Amino acid sequence: FVPFAAILLSSLMNQRIAAFAAIFLSIIFPLALAIESIPFLVINIVTAMVVILSTPTIRRRKEVFVVFGKAWLASLLVILAFNLYETTAFSLSFVSDLISTLIFMVLTAVLVVGLLPILESLFRIMTDITLMEFMDPSNELLRRMTIEAPGTYQHSMVVGNLSEAAATSIGANGLFCRVATLYHDVGKLANPQYFTENQLGGVNMHQLLTSTESAQVIVAHVSEGVALARKIGLPEQFIDIIKEHHGTQLVYYFYRKQLKLFQGDTSKIDEKDFRYSGPKPRSKEATIIMLADSLEAASRSLDIFNEKSVLELIETLICQKTADGQFNDSLLTFEELGIVKKTLVKTLLAASHPRIKYPPHHPGEEG
Ligand SMILES: [Fe+2]
Ligand SMILES: [Fe+2]
Structure with a gap:
């Protein structure tokens, strides 16, 4: 959810608001849901930052998938780091994390591509992605x-x-x-x-x-x-x-x-x-x-x-x-x-x- 919010906010508003919201949500969610907070916090912040920094490079709508691909790679590095820290580098949980994050990123990208035009017309905002397409x-x-x-x-x-x-x-x-x-x-x-x-x-x-x-x-x-x-x-x-x-x-x-x-x-x-x-x-x-x-x-x-x-x-x-x-x-x-x-x-x-x-x-x- 955090990278999802990050890409929507950075395209519809700006990168600063998106970064603030991403950090805020990454801290609030583990507290509210009472889940293990450190890996959750780090994965969400890292992937959100990758998404926020990559948003201005998007020239066409389908490149949203490239951005989430980068976010997936970043999340893999974080998961791997946590696994290495716990000395279980290639455990079954690592493979399942790898697949679940991939599915999650693809679904988020699909949702973003589908939702952006609706939000743009709803709020009468044109994202840079849309503008680039018209150029x-x-x-x-x-x-x-x-x-x-x-x-x-x-x-x-x-x-x-x-x-x-x-x-x-x-x-x-x-x-x-x-x-x-x-x-x-x-x-x-x-x-x-x-x-x-x-x-x-x-x-x-x-x-x-x-x-x-x-x-x-x-x-x-x-x-x-x-x-x-x-x-x-x-x-x-x-x-x-x-x-x-x-x-x-x-x-x-x-x-x-x-x-x-x-x-x-x-x-x-x-x-x-x-x-x-x-x-x-x-x-x-x-x-x-x-x-x-x-x-x-x-x-x-x-x-x-x-x-x-x-x-x-x-x-x-x-x-x-x-x-x-x-x-x-x-x-x-x-x-x-x-x-x-x-x-x-x-x-x-x-x-x-x-x-x-x-x-x-x-x-x-x-x-
Ligand atoms: Fe003119
Ligand atoms: Fe004119």
Whole structure:
């Protein structure tokens, strides 16, 4: 039971809580059940620690069995040590202990693999194991993106790295940011060629559309993304990121173009035609992804790419989004926003990916 509790707590919560619970349970159980306490205590603590330390290495669900295999080997060493201490190294009880612990470990691993998804959906928690599975590039949707919307895929990878670094710097969930970001623009698969990152050197499809029509195509990547995500069963937490990564912002490029057409008369424009449906970011992670996303897209239009220009750009983006009320539901504090800003700038400058420059004020540079 102790290794079982240890793996559940270390995947659903964290290693420290899992280690504390494992030690606590290993002490309490022998006392409560009035059984021989020292071997029980040592076996449970050792196997629980092996399980806790191995949990972060799990990349796929079936690797839970590998972890319990290691725990079984560790328990064998402990049992052997106790047997040697009692000078009955290869007694019958050793063989029966060996078999019973093996059966116990296999059953526990089966139970963990079966229970984890249920607990994840019950508590709306995503374990690192689940996140890792969604990061696999052989995943059908990611493969489609690399072929049909390579620019969007590249953009998503960079935004993933940026948001992971920023989230980690304030103690938010970096891995979640990295993986969820891979899917934030999947809706662009419906019309990849209408987005700047996929039309480099090609025809600008927006030339054939009015500003309102162009804005509608751009905005639709959110609803298309939600529909696609639901169809293939992506987790709700990823769907929240798809919905929230543009909040209720305007598609500025086409809004300004339309405004110019009506000589700045806002009464002639229905703002709703140019706004994303939202909601606004409601978590720290969603807020970070929104910022990283627009920073990555907008930074490609910079004439001079250095610390000063990137810092100025992110400050402009933050001011613009704050004035537009996009951070009203965000859980990010001012202090955290400051750290996020610095980390995003530092990470973007350090990113060694080949930068494909967009022409200034290019349509669709919305992220
Ligand atoms: Fe994006
Ligand atoms: Fe987007």
